Amino acid sequence: MQTNHTFRLQHKIHFSRCDPAGIIFYPQYFILFNDLVESWIDAILPGGYQGLIGERRVGMPTVHIESEFRAISRFGEQVWLELEVARLGNRSITLAWRCVGMDDVVRMSAVQTIVTTSLETHTSIAIPEDLRAALERAAPASG
Numbered sequence: 550m551q552t553n554h555t556f557r558l559q560h561k562i563h564f565s566r567c568d569p570a571g572i573i574f575y576p577q578y579f580i581l582f583n584d585l586v587e588s589w590i591d592a593i594l595p596g597g598y599q600g601l602i603g604e605r606r607v608g609m610p611t612v613h614i615e616s617e618f619r620a621i622s623r624f625g626e627q628v629w630l631e632l633e634v635a636r637l638g639n640r641s642i643t644l645a646w647r648c649v650g651m652d653d654v655v656r657m658s659a660v661q662t663i664v665t666t667s668l669e670t671h672t673s674i675a676i677p678e679d680l681r682a683a684l685e686r687a688a689p690a691s692g
């Protein structure tokens with residue numbers, strides 16, 4: 550769902566994401582948000598994430614990430630996973646992530662910078678024009 554430049558999906562915290570205490574194990578958030586980025590690109594770009602990476606061989610590795618874990622998320626709970634474009638550069642995209650409970654409490658937030666690369670050379674490339682256009686439509690006016 551895309552609302553006011555925020556893309557968000559409801560997600561149930563599965564057993565496989567949790568530690569023996571029954572709470573989400575922190576690296577699992579990175580997997581959840583990678584999946585969210587994939588769903589978001591699928592929603593905004595014709596051909597989607599698989600077309601971009603698998604067919605066009607555009608990489609999107611993470612070069613920087615800062616996270617905060619503010620409250621626990623428990624096995625079986627529903628949460629919102631949200632992202633928005635915080636900055637659109639020439640060869641990099643900065644995303645703001647939030648995991649929010651149904652009680653509106655922010656469980657986790659992060660700022661992630663990804664760089665567009667060639668998966669042939671593993672060097673940075675300009676953000677492809679169609680992806681940039683899609684990101685500009687998805688980004689806040691000031692972003």
Ligand SMILES: CC(C)(COP(=O)(O)OP(=O)(O)OC[C@H]1O[C@@H](n2cnc3c(N)ncnc32)[C@H](O)[C@@H]1OP(=O)(O)O)[C@@H](O)C(=O)NCCC(=O)NCCSC(=O)c1cc(O)c2ccccc2c1O
Pocket residue numbers: 602607608609610611612613637638639640641642662664666671672673
């Ligand atoms: C990714 C790199 C090849 C970039 O190299 P370099 O830094 O030399 O690039 P540029 O100088 O051209 O800068 C381009 C652009 O990036 C910004 N930037 C670079 N580093 C940082 C940083 N640390 N923090 C913030 N921003 C940074 C720079 O300012 C430029 O921005 P502009 O907007 O102004 O153009 C090289 O850094 C590299 O190879 N790094 C290692 C990446 C890595 O291994 N990450 C670990 C996880 S791997 C991963 O997550 C991942 C890998 C993939 O191959 C994927 C492929 C497809 C989809 C997802 C993938 C994925 O998730």
